[in-house]
Amino acid sequence: MTTQTQTVREAIRDAMALEMRANQDVFLMGEEVAEYQGAYKCSQGMLAEFGEKRVIDTPITEHGFAGLAVGAAFTGLRPIVEFMTWNFAMQGIDHIINSAAKTLYMAGGQLGCPIVFRGPNGAASRVGAQHSQCYASWYAHVPGLKVVSPWSAADAKGLLRAAIRDPNPVVVLENELLYGQAFEVPANEDFVLPIGRAHVERAGADVTICAHSIMVGKALEAADALAADGVGAEVINLRSLRPLDTEAILASVRKTNRIVIAEEGWPFAGIGAAISALVTEQAFDHLDAPPARVTGADVPMPYAANLERLALPQAADIVRAARGVCYV
Amino acid sequence: MPKEKPKNNVVALRKVPLPALEDMAALWRLMLLIRRFEEKAGHLYGMGNIGGFCHLYIGQEAVVAGISSAQAPQDTVVTSYRDHAHMLACGMPPGEIMAELTGRATGSSRGKGGSMHMFSRDHRFYGGHGIVGASTSIGTGLAFAHKYRGDGGVAVAYMGDGAANQGQVAECYNMAALWGLPVLYVIENNKYAMGTSVNRGVAGELYKRGEGYGIPGAQVDGMDVLDVRAAAAQALAHVRGAGGPFILEVMTYRYRGHSMSDPAQYRSKEEVKTYRTERDPIAALKARMLAAGAEEEAFKAVEREIKEIIAAAAQFALDSPEPEEGELWTDVVVGE
Numbered sequence: 001m002t003t004q005t006q007t008v009r010e011a012i013r014d015a016m017a018l019e020m021r022a023n024q025d026v027f028l029m030g031e032e033v034a035e036y037q038g039a040y041k042c043s044q045g046m047l048a049e050f051g052e053k054r055v056i057d058t059p060i061t062e063h064g065f066a067g068l069a070v071g072a073a074f075t076g077l078r079p080i081v082e083f084m085t086w087n088f089a090m091q092g093i094d095h096i097i098n099s100a101a102k103t104l105y106m107a108g109g110q111l112g113c114p115i116v117f118r119g120p121n122g123a124a125s126r127v128g129a130q131h132s133q134c135y136a137s138w139y140a141h142v143p144g145l146k147v148v149s150p151w152s153a154a155d156a157k158g159l160l161r162a163a164i165r166d167p168n169p170v171v172v173l174e175n176e177l178l179y180g181q182a183f184e185v186p187a188n189e190d191f192v193l194p195i196g197r198a199h200v201e202r203a204g205a206d207v208t209i210c211a212h213s214i215m216v217g218k219a220l221e222a223a224d225a226l227a228a229d230g231v232g233a234e235v236i237n238l239r240s241l242r243p244l245d246t247e248a249i250l251a252s253v254r255k256t257n258r259i260v261i262a263e264e265g266w267p268f269a270g271i272g273a274a275i276s277a278l279v280t281e282q283a284f285d286h287l288d289a290p291p292a293r294v295t296g297a298d299v300p301m302p303y304a305a306n307l308e309r310l311a312l313p314q315a316a317d318i319v320r321a322a323r324g325v326c327y328v
Numbered sequence: 329m330p331k332e333k334p335k336n337n338v339v340a341l342r343k344v345p346l347p348a349l350e351d352m353a354a355l356w357r358l359m360l361l362i363r364r365f366e367e368k369a370g371h372l373y374g375m376g377n378i379g380g381f382c383h384l385y386i387g388q389e390a391v392v393a394g395i396s397s398a399q400a401p402q403d404t405v406v407t408s409y410r411d412h413a414h415m416l417a418c419g420m421p422p423g424e425i426m427a428e429l430t431g432r433a434t435g436s437s438r439g440k441g442g443s444m445h446m447f448s449r450d451h452r453f454y455g456g457h458g459i460v461g462a463s464t465s466i467g468t469g470l471a472f473a474h475k476y477r478g479d480g481g482v483a484v485a486y487m488g489d490g491a492a493n494q495g496q497v498a499e500c501y502n503m504a505a506l507w508g509l510p511v512l513y514v515i516e517n518n519k520y521a522m523g524t525s526v527n528r529g530v531a532g533e534l535y536k537r538g539e540g541y542g543i544p545g546a547q548v549d550g551m552d553v554l555d556v557r558a559a560a561a562q563a564l565a566h567v568r569g570a571g572g573p574f575i576l577e578v579m580t581y582r583y584r585g586h587s588m589s590d591p592a593q594y595r596s597k598e599e600v601k602t603y604r605t606e607r608d609p610i611a612a613l614k615a616r617m618l619a620a621g622a623e624e625e626a627f628k629a630v631e632r633e634i635k636e637i638i639a640a641a642a643q644f645a646l647d648s649p650e651p652e653e654g655e656l657w658t659d660v661v662v663g664e
Contacts, residue, residue, distance in 0.1 A: 027476070053476070058503070059499075059502055059503065059506070061499040061502065061503065063465070063495060063496040063499055064465050064468070064496050064499025064500050064502070064503055065499075065503065066465070067462060067464075067465020067466055067468070067469065067496060067500075068465050068466075068468045068469040068472055068500065068503060069469060070465070070466055070469060071406070071454065071465065071466035071467060071468060071469020071470045071471075071472065071473070071483075072469040072470070072472045072473045072476070073469070074449075074454050074466065074469070074470070075404070075454075075469075075470060075473040076473075077472075077473050077476060077477075094459060094462065095462065095465060095466075098457075098458075098459050098462065099457065099459070099462055099465075099466060103445075103447070103455070104659050104660070104661065104662060105440055105659045105660055106437055106440060106441040106442075106445035106447075106455075106456075107437050107441060107445070107446075107447040107455075107659075108435070108436070108437035108438030108439070108440050108441065108659060109438070109658065109659035109662075110437075110447060110448070110449060111447040111449055111454070111455075112662050143660050143661075144660055144661060146661065167662040167663060168661045168662050168663075
């Protein structure tokens, strides 16, 4: 397979541009997406290529433009709504859940909402509590939504293309710290990844580590450290949180008999909590240790550098948890 | 009780000649259809055949009848939770609406939406939304889609006087004006946001709230269907011509409580009685039609026809089966 090296932000831009070339009904709207080329430069060059009709700068008005985009999607247009960060989407969350996610059901299937809500999620760096929250479990909780959380540039490109083509509302949880990271991306013009499938990034026999978004990188780092000690970790990049690839997780646990779930979000009712419940309910007899969770600290994000580092799960925390479930 | 005195509108509405008798007859028929439908819904609610929330439109018929009569076929409509009348005006079959109210498989949402959540893409009706203010943003999105496609349509986005205070309404006024979106915002001011009168909930005048954005507005008597129709025609012409939004505040009154569970003790019986006896939009139009030469027998024929339609709709709604249990799991996402 031929690949090219791309940053995550370039992959996101390419995914949107490819889908906009293919379908006139796709458009991008959000704060600073056009003239400014994206607050994080994820829409570089798109205004020049597609014009102001299809790359639309909005006022700072998340509630209004989230609802506006939902209305447009009800008619069959396919909006991509960029939130400057997911923290600001709380202003518009009513339309994501009450208007976008529930309407297909409330309409008895006759009126759907093909829309993508995307933007950076989770902690960036030293931006404090109001700009550093992971919304994975919030959106993954909601029937009617699909939720993806890419790690690599290939994830970002393949999952975003799938999200834009999907006839349902899809929440795409990106990560600001990953935007500038480079990865190998399949060069194939038709490259797309299915929503609902996890990917085994690294095979291993001794312990399963599940992670999404930026935690995949930390899980791989942890796996390297564990390998040096002779512990083989299997790292699953979840990619999709709703639907969750339960089969991939269960198959791995049946093989390794141990699981660590790493996430940046808070522990209570989090992604790790849901996966713990999944494996205890459906693979209990295969478990040789209780599932372990590595999560963000159960506090608002502090500003001080040392405290922020403590609040965020690190590779060392994953290593510690993996050793714990392996009793080594 | 005197006719609602028009305020100094931001834009002046022209006086228009009386419509042809047959046009008035169509308005009268639609208003009567709405009233009899809602009376039947109230009856079925009382019998326990309809559950949950049920917000009746009785008293407000002239609003949707007048506005819809001025629309073009390509226009789209969205409203809030007091939505049965808007669906009837869009041409959705009364039986399907009533069957949705009774929670049956033949309802327009197959029994999964209920009173506040019905939709029909075929009839360009985009809900039926239970969250106060949401219809404004969604309606602005319908207008965005009209402009994007260049189909010449206008989105008619209804809201109540209560919804008009939501922050998203201001956000949408700004975007609609900024981008020249073809949207007619209709504020159905029935004087009470649930139990809070506009005197206690609204600062200033709702139809003037677009002024700062450069959006023209007007207020019209919503108990007079011909005034509503004339105002709507002018407002829609403005939207189509200027390619930008218009705010039409329609002064109306609901005879019943906010919902079926509301005894409406926040207003006097006299106030309700005065509106019912002196300002009723159906009686008022009939009087004008009689004066213009209509025959009493024609009204009786329409009464009989509508009585049959409503009886058939109710029977259909009661005879239809509940959704099959497997329906619990369908329509959550497309393609699964």
